[in-house]
Amino acid sequence: MIGRSAMPVPPMNFTLREFRVFRVVYELRSFSGASQAIHMTQSAVSKVCQEMESKVGQRLFERSTRKVIPTQLADQLYAHVCEVLGTMDAAERSVRSLLNLEAGEVSVAASPMLCVGILRRPVAAFHEAHPAIRIGLHELSTDDTIDYVVNGRADFGLASIEEAHPKLSIEPLYNERMFVVCAADHPMARKRAVSWEQLATHPQISLHGTFSTRRTIDRVFASRGLTYTSAIEVGTVLSAISFAKAGLGVTVLPGYVTEFVGELGLVAKPLPAEGVEHPIALITRYNAMLSAPATVLIDSVRRSVG
DSSP: OOOOOOOOOOOOOOOHHHHHHHHHHHHHTOHHHHHHHTTOOHHHHHHHHHHHHHHHTSOSEEEOSSOEEEOHHHHHHHHHHHHHHHHHHHHHHHHHTSSOSSSOEEEEEEOHHHIIIIIHHHHHHHHHHOTTSEEEEEEOOHHHHHHHHHTTSSSEEEEOOOSOOTTEEEEEEEEOOEEEEEOTTSGGGGOSOOOHHHHTTSOEEEEOTTSHHHHHHHHHHHHTTOOOOEEEEESSHHHHHHHHHTTSOBEEEEGGGHHHHHHTTOEEEEOOOTTOOOEEEEEEETTOOOOHHHHHHHHHHHHHHO
């Protein structure tokens, strides 16, 4: 018996307008919220989504009087939509800046403390030299930084990235050293040097396991056969610094925070660097065509950490 061949799927011919509307509805989970965000009427937003559903032959959103819930198909489509729109957004930024450095925009993603500790000086120098270029800094987690670069929402990013990524070009800049940060009156503040073994005897204010810094610290302790007590676990570096200043424990942070914590009156003591791998890397989309402003700012970042 000869089986039937599958019917060919007709081209769906999505438009960029449909993709942009879909992305906002997906992220806001609301037609009314999307209509306000993109300055369209709610009925127009709903119609665009219905047209997309007609093209795919399935629902993209389950609707109720209170909320909009994406279907599994919408979840899968969202990643592709972000990548397509990211490519277009990156191309638009590049075209605006092809001829000179007199107009345009640079979009950069990094954690809040990387922005303060590493990007502050090169961004300030770039802004002074090219005041007409708008700089957009997106302060994000490592995972969100990667997503912003992959999806073209940022021209480049800074992150401590541990593995290769199929859609990224990863340029290691340097290997960061770890510091123990404590209040000025903490007993550890008076020590000339601090070992990992000494650190293990003090309660720590730890970052959640989603932070690359926490993963590095855990690897170091495990490699030395040590354990430590996490007295308080926090979700931001700023919280870790604040609790350390209040004397609730010590926290271990990368070297790029030392200037900032010093300004706040805390003490930062370097920990032994042997066996510590915490690479800071510059990430761009694979084979990305960077705009002139992005290229200049990247060169400035390289010089600042070189």
